[in-house]
Amino acid sequence: MGELAVFIILSAITLVSAVVVVTSGNIVRSALSLVPTFLGVTGFYILLQAEFVAGIQVLIYAGAITVLILFVIMLTEGGTGLRVRQINEQVPMSILASAALALLLISVFIRAPWPTAKEALPQYTASGIGEALLTNLVLVFEVTSLVLLVALMGAIIIARRER
Amino acid sequence: MNWGLEIAKAVGLAVVMFTFLAVVGAMFGVLLERKIGGWIQSRLGPKHVGPQGLLQTIADTVKLLQKEHITPRAADVAIFNTAPLIVAVAGLMDWIVIPFGPTLIVRDLNIGVLFFAAMASLTVVGILAGGFASNNKYSLLGGLRSASQMISYELPMAAAFIAVAMQAGTLSTVGIVNAQAQRGWFVLWQFPAFVIFLIAATAEVNRVPFDLPEAESELVAGYFSEYTGMRFALFQLGEYAEMFGMAAMATTLFLGGWRGPLLPPIIWFLLKMYLIVFFLMWMRWTYPRLRLDHLLNLSWKLLLPAGLIWILITGFVITFF
């Protein structure tokens, strides 16, 4: 019962902040409203007993990606372009498309018979994730670090000022 | 799990921690800083208010509370008002995982050190928001500089955390203190990580020699130029709470936490924490301020490679010895 109450509060926080992100006319306000959204998602991870993923989510999403988005807004035209119209002429079509997709997904999710497992949950710890990353999933780990390296070099070169 | 009891316990502990930090940390810390600064500079600190100036911070707080709330006319009011809250709350949330004694911890999370790093990185969003919402060129510049400094120094701090967690075998703060019982304090085994952590911690809380974002001679007061009264006090509370939090984390990770021979554990913890706070304040009154590009070079070209090489060395030593 308590878990359901927490779930409802967290979904309210997440969905209301997400609505502010997608519909606000002020781009800085919509970027700052990403922070409660990400913190709500962190709460979901903690409810799902994935604490390491929750910690990484706060550290990377709320701490780094939000800062990156705010930096780019302030360095492009966010400081001066706040009175500009933010939505384009595709609004009715996009409302239709997203509502249709939402209806489709929700009806599929409610009707599908998911094979939920009934055994007890193991204790998910950081050392378990570390072992999985270095034994079974070592290829995933190596390829991800390669992608990070390439993305880092690419971002530096693309954003560099021409001399 | 009894939800009502857990929520009551959480709220009660939050109130206790906030009171402890607001009274002891911020107030006493500000007084300590001015007295130590005076002693290092061969002058007396505050002396008039109360015996030996002990009530000075209370007088300052009363003064700040009765100042007028000024909001700049073209500022974005909602963001302007919530920015100091983000900084203060993130600075205070750090204290959930600090162990004052074997069982004196608000919640012994099994991702303790990761939680600490995550809360320290949430402060940056508040500073950027505050710098932007003031609608003032100097605040914006100060906010951008401070944010770039803080995100640059998160990486060496995380490298120091990783090296300590590798040697202790756990991310939980209580586990790390217990791991120091067998082999000795980590300040001996992980001295480079200690140095890296102290430098990165000084930069994370925007203290001299890394306080270019708040430099009075260059940027008025940086990102909190437009804040008056209670909101200014909230910013300062957040920064002092975070400084004390970094000192507490340094004693937990490197100086053995609460362990010590005769006195009760909490006395040892506070003694070691105030030793590191004294060291941080001593650094403030000794070194000049670093320029922004020197500051960023120090992080990216010196501390981060040093941290990564130290992780490599730690891994090597742990595997083979």
Add this chain to the structure above:
Amino acid sequence: MQVGLTHYLVLSALLFCLGLYAMLSRRNAVAILMGIELMLNAANINLVAFNKYVAPTALNGQVFALVVITLAACEAGVGLALVMAAYRNLETVHVDEINIMKW
């Protein structure tokens, strides 16, 4: 009533469609990237929920979610670098004004 798998799935479907709406209907390129981040978060919630409810013995769902977080950070970095380079040359970040190949 217990919180089951379908609760998390419905929530992530709603979050995904909000992100899709942002991607389709906003002018500012950074706002489109914010919509992409919302969609990635929705997918992550799905992955971790499936890990707990359908396959709890292995940690594959959580590792997959960590990889998706890492790749989202890379993609946000490169995408925002592109936005900044475009702003420097074309002086606009509104995607409906970038409609000629060379000027």
